[in-house]
Amino acid sequence: MLNPDFPFSYDLYLEHPAGLGSVPEELHGSEVAVVGAGLSGLVTAYELMKLGLKPVVYEADQIGGRLRTASFPSAEGVTADLGGMRFPESGRALYHYIDLLGLETREFPNPLSPVTSSTVIELAGKKFYAETAEDLPAFFHEVAAAWKAALRDEAHFEQMQEAIRSRDARRVKEIWDRLVEDLDEETFYGFIAGSKAFKDAGFAHREAFGQVGFGTGGWDTDFPNSILEILRVVYTDADDRHRLIVGGAQRLPQALWHHSPAKMAHWPAGTSLASLHGGSPRGAVAKIARAHSPATPAGESAPITVTETWGRQRSYPAVVTTCQSWLLSTRIDTEEGLFPAEHWTAIERSHYMQSSKTFVMVDRPFWKERDSEGREVMSMTLTDRLNRATYLLDNGPDQPAVILLSYTWNDDALKWLALDAEQRVELMLHSLEKIYPETDIRSHIIGQPITVSWEADPNFMGAFKANLPGHYRYQERLYTHFDQSGLSAEHRGIFLAGDDISWTAGWAEGAVTTALNAVWGVVKHLGGSSAPENPGPGDALGEWGPVRLG
Incomplete structure (x- = not known):
């Protein structure tokens, strides 16, 4: 999932022996707030802990966020994944943690995957049984062929996939940045309806494509969304070669909470996020505000105070919010001055899928x-x-x-x-x-x-973000917020993370990569830096960052 908007190899960044950087030694043990104990929050907290900082995690409900697994009461070992349940093999930053934690x-x-012994497609009362794709009637092969042709002819599919596989960031950006300018205001449906392949095929093929789709099923509920959202998925094979986590997806964040890294600055061996919190995160956050003080030197950011629902307060030099961004205006009393006006606009324009x-x-x-x-x-x-x-x-x-x-x-x-x-x-x-x-x-x-x-669910208000046409500018603001070098002091020190901040909302890979962005931002804010031999995402943003539309 080398994302075309910012083709930074997060998997190689994570695997580098130099690690993710360092903070000044005198700051070891300093507290940093992390709002939300979903996957993004726990990756953020885990990596900050490894750097010698003390993350303080706040959670309104349960560890895991939308990686939530429920057990049937009469058989605890039989589970249902209520949120994320299938993870593409191309999500290599995510699998870094799955492998690290030894999860099976x-x-x-x-449908029609090698481990699915049979698939039934039923449309307009007609039933088609298939054990392999070859068993389906010609009509469905025509639909699949039209989709492949539309991607090839209208979106440079083969060239982009080859550039991603070879990690040719320059080529990825050459292709993608032009597409962003051409397609930002195009819907998914507008893209397929306007393609020569689907025009030649006819409406029935477009209708069937929406109802039973490609990969995991019908995508007509995505038809009003930006075609850029769909291209990011298919370019990176996010909708193919999925795996599940045995025992449930929530095992990943739970294991991260309890895991003690082999190598940490400052903290003794055996330290985990759970041990730093006495076994439980802090409670729900009610308010986030700047701790204004005349003692704060000019040009520096004053600490940020986090207030829990029942009144407990604590101030931090940096705060990372990983909850759905809507909650910053609907559930959490967030001081308006913490973000520039254009970032609030981007937050409010976010479009969530039910x-x-x-x-x-x-x-x-x-x-x-x-x-x-x-x-x-x-x-x-x-x-x-x-x-x-x-x-x-x-x-x-x-x-x-x-x-x-x-x-x-x-x-x-x-x-x-x-x-x-x-x-x-x-x-x-x-x-x-x-x-x-x-x-x-x-x-x-x-x-x-x-x-x-x-x-x-009042703590989520939707499953994940899916940008509408014309929303690219909003996403670019939110995604690049972790690099705060251009912000005034009043807007620095609070960082956004979570899959809805990413370019691949709805995929756990986006939760991981935005967490790593936020870690880089916190380190920079506190006066630290990346290892010279392992530049971080903020170091590469100027060269490979998302294109800025006028």
């Missing part, structure tokens, strides 16, 4: 049984019905298994918002019974369902 992964059962999931546990992976025609009785399913996508998650023969009955986005997710878990399951089963009339799914269900609508 295995291939995720996406997302809903509903899971049930079943007695065994019964779907592998065969019917009279020799087909599996149920398959990984893509449909134009309410469910949209149904995933089958196997825990082994004769073991309880999990069905993700429905995974939906935006308008499709809003259709479920007012319904409780049982109502959702009833409607989802009604749709699946139309597709599989001879399969008694209900008789296999055990216990209570698990469901989530991220837009209804």
Whole structure:
């Protein structure tokens, strides 16, 4: 996932033996606030701890953020990933931490992937069963070919992928910066509808592309979003070769919380984020404000005070906020003067995607049984019905298994918002019974369902950001905020991180890379620097940073 907006190799940066830099020795043990104990917050805190600083992590709910795993009450070992659940192999900065922590992964059962034994596509009441892509009718191959041709002809797909694979940053920027200027105000749908390949194919092909899509399923809920968002995904293979974390995605942030690095400045061996916090993060943040003091020298940034919900306060020379950026204006009383006006505009213009999931546990992976025609009785399913996508998650023969009955986005997710878990399951089963009339799914269900609508969670208000056309300028402001050399003192010392600040919102890789940006920013703010032999992201921003539109 070498991002075309800023093709900096974060994986090589992390692996370099010189580390991520240093702060002046007299600052060892100094506290830095980190708001949010999701993946971005914990990567930030973990790397600051390694540099000899003392991160103070605040969390309103639970460690993990949108890497949240729920267990079924009657079988604690059977889990459901309510947020992030599949991680592309190209996300190498993310896998740096997965490998470091020794977490086991295995291939995720996406439609038509090698570990998915069968896939059913059902459109307009017509059902198509496939064990490999070759089993699908010619129409679906035409849809896939039109998408490939649109990318090739309109977006220099092969040239960009080759430049990314060879880490040719100059070539990546040559291609991408021109596309940004040409396509910033284009929607995903406008891009495909205007492409010669889909014009030649016709509306039915565009419709099917939206309903069953490419890679992980239908993408018509993304049609109003900027085409740049989609290109970033397909260029970097983010929507391909996915793996899941065995035991649930939340194991990653939880392991990071408890892990003691092999090499740290200042702290004794065995120190972890958990030990620095006495086992638990600080509570929810209610207010962030500058601690104004006449003792602050001119041109320097005064400390920033963080106030918890129940009144406890503490001041810090630097604060990193990793919560959804909307929360800085809706849930946290954030002093307006901490950010320039144009950054507040960018925060308020952020566009978040809604997302809903509903899971049930079943007695065994019964779907592998065969019917009279020799087909599996149920398959990984893509449909134009309410469910949209149904995933089958196997825990082994004769073991309880999990069905993700429905995974939906935006308008499709809003259709479920007012319904409780049982109502959702009833409607989802009604749709699946139309597709599989001879399969008694209900008789296999055990216990209570698990469901989530991220837009209804007050600590998130949505699943992830997806820029609308014309939003590139806003994203560029938020992403580059970690380099504060051009900001006045009143705006320095608070840093933004999290996948919604990244160019790859919704992917854990973006949470990791923006955390590393924030670490660089904090180190610089405190008078430290990168190792000369391992320049950090801020050191490369001038040469390879995002293009600035007029």
